[in-house]
Amino acid sequence: MATIADGKEYGLEVREVSGLDEEDLDQVKQLFLEYGHSLDIDLSFQDFEAEYKALPGKYGPPDGVLLLAKVDGQAAGCIALRRIGEGICEMKRLYVRDSFRGLKIGKILIQAILEKASELHYDVMRLDTLPTMAKAQALYHSFGFYHIEPYVFNPIEGAVFMEVKLNEDDRKADQ
Template structure:
């Protein structure tokens, strides 16, 4: 456990879900495009929804009990999952929270017997792209239609 923050897996209870919703909204507002093509409002309304256990997961990073960041795991198929909604609040950046959230999600995906993890990002998210590459993700062909200019699709083999 890091001395500055803790990563907690979200259970389906109102306080935790409300924290996730707030972080998801902040994430969406930090982008220079709309997430409507991903049915974002429906995703918020139905949380945990597509991220529900046993094959999905929602995680919070907490600093002194306050939500500092989030990440989510979504099943794409029997052996393939997707990393979604990695976000760290600006005041908590630089503490290694994003890397720890990603590492936690990757470890849990392995425990859930996924073989591959995918994600999509955009070229303007330079720090995120560097984090993904340093975590073993590599570029792949699009696995769904993302209309945002500069979209990148990445994958990691979880069996390595």
């Protein structure tokens, strides 16, 4: 797949990562660490360190997915989903390295994870995000996500909780 920015074409590849491909898994682990450091908050309430060490862990088959985006062979971003209930999954760890921002990788990763969630027969995808991430929230809204009440513990004041229905008919019924 190619993406174009600033008049230049980039080779973009999004692929599913399993525990079998050590190189991809190591790159995702590095992206997870960068993600954690970029937030300037303590993620211990999510047991982030154990999650990182166990990758792919809860983001692995059969109920989870871990995606890696590469641009011209370089790790550029990641996204994951995990099962949190019957028919319900959660989007986690959307992150794009600064040097790759502006190439619409976040949008491409969200589209890819929504497709994977549908393939796994989830009905709803949820997420939580920081109140300071206005651009991310706008991107989520563009995919049909809407605000909901908290569904999981998050001690960050003003944390934002969102969901989207994955079935096209359900989305139309809500509009």
